Amino acid sequence: MRDDALAGGVTVSYKGRTIVASADQPMASVNGRVVTLPAAMARVGRRLFVPVDFIARAVAPIYDTPIDLRRASRLLIVGNIRVARVTTRIDAVGPPTRATIEVTPALLVSQAADAGRVLVRVEADVIDPAPPPAPAGLIDQIQTGTQTTTVAIALNARAGTPRVSTTTTTESTRVTIEVPLAAPSQDTSTAPPPPALPALPAPTGPAPPALPALSGPKLQTMVIDPGHGGDDNGVRGPKGTLEKQVALEVARKLKTLIETRLGVRVVMTRDEDRSVSPDERDAIANNSKADLFLSLHANGAPSADVKGTEVYYLRLDRAGEEARRSTAATELVLPVISGGTRPIDVIPWDLAQAAHVDASSRFASMLEEELEKRGPMGPRPLQQAPMRVLSGANMPAALVEIGYLTSADQERSIQSADVQGGLVQGIYDAIVRFRAFLESPPSQ
Incomplete structure (x- = not known):
């Protein structure tokens, strides 16, 4: 200038x-x-x-670079970023009070609701909110803002637990919220006290031994591993789409869905564009005491005609098979402070997955089955391979190649909100199934 x-x-x-x-x-x-x-x-x-x-x-x-000035929203949009137009309205004062949040274009949303509020988060870089309606019925306040991608609805003291549902069309995502009156509390201040129970006779003989606590495996923590990052771009599509970017986008959406709906703690091996080695990825999972590990990638092939999603779990070499067979026998018995001893499994770090291959196979099969419902699968939808990032994970682990970026059609489709939403939902459904399998009591 x-x-x-x-x-x-x-x-x-x-x-x-x-x-x-x-x-x-x-x-x-x-x-x-x-x-x-x-x-x-x-x-x-x-x-x-x-x-x-x-x-x-x-x-x-x-x-x-495209520049879009939206004066009404005080938004200046530079570049190709995801901007969601969010419109909120109150359809019925009630009770029950009914409200609708409409998101255009159709994007993945997540919600959390309790007796005091409803939070709806839109998977966008920024939202362009229309002015919210005035409070009415059981709704005290509706807050939207461009500094956050969340719509917050505050409920008044008479509101019960709201019911939230989501529907998606090709053009928009609609969140419907129905707020009922809270159930009246029962006044028991004038009720007569219950009759006293007769005293039980004192036990005779020695006390029975205490039963051991039943503590089967649970899905409490999960690690999501977006592949590549930093200087490692992974596969590059014909139009320049990078594997590292697509993997991170899908991982973020999956994390939001799992935390919101399952209440499972989710740890990401990276939440930004940085380099992470395979050993670091496994260390994050192991040190987080994760119960499940999922690595996300995008594939490439010499032929542009190859496309589809594929699922992998670890194929063991001879050393891994030997480690798998000897895991139970290779133990150290250490004393504990309260008395007695505790067996500790000993296995090399890079063979940690050996003890979990059967469970990993089950998880991978569930992923393949659920993803097949959501879109095209690759030539070999379920495979075993000696993948370094899986070998050191000391928990059930699988890897999903969400598509082939070397296919021009799939490179284009894999960036759409609908396709990514379908992938995320398929993976989520498989995780729900695996959690039920993991936490189900063993058959007698």
Whole structure:
């Protein structure tokens, strides 16, 4: 940018394209074409002030990245980011009070509800909210804002636990909220006290031995591993889509869905674009005491015709098979403070998966079955392979190749909210099934 004495204003240059703005006239020349502005440029000291429309009318035509100015929302959108238009309305005052949140375009949403509020989070980079309606019925306040992607609905003291449902069309996602009255509390202050129970006779003989606590495996913590990252881009599609980006997008959506609906703690091996080695990924899972490990990737092939989702679990080599057979026998018996001893399994770090291959096979099969319901599968939908990132995971583990980026069709589709939402839902359904399998009591 430089002063232009001839025009009495400034000249802005960008990659051979120019804007000439005058300090006297409400107009500017953009690459030789005159555009009008609401007001002239103003100079205050060393600063220049231009009307907001200068961005859309003058800067946007010469810039090589899309610029969208939304005055009503005070949003300036630069680049191809996910912007959700969010409209909230109250359909019935009730009770029950019914409200609808409409998200355009169709995007994945997650919700949490209790007796005091409803939170709806939209999987977008930013939301463009319409002004919320005035409070009515059992709803005290509706808050939306561009600084967060969450719509918060505060309920009043008479509200019961709300019911929330979500429907998705090709154009939008609709969240319907129904808020009933809280159930009346029963007044027991005047009720007569229950009759006293007769005293039980004192036990005779020695006390029976205490029963051991039943503590089977549970799904309390899960690790999601978005593949690659940092300098490691992974597969690159014909249009430049990177595996590391797609894996992270899907991982974030899956994390939100699991935490919201299952209440399971989710740990990510990376939540940003950074390098993480296979050993670090396994260490994060093992040190987090995770009960399940899932690695997310996108595939590539020499032929652009190959497409579809594929699921992998670990194939053991000879050393791994020997470790698997000898896991129970390879123990250290250590004393504990309270007396007695405790057996500790000893197995090399890089063979930790050997003890979990059967459970990993079950989890991988469930993933393959659920993902097949959601979209096309690859030539070999369920495979075993000696994958380094799985070998050191000391818990059931699987890897999902969500699609082939080398297929132009799949590179395009895999970036859509609908396709990613289907993948996330399929993986989520498999996790629900595996949790039921993991926590079911053993057959007698």
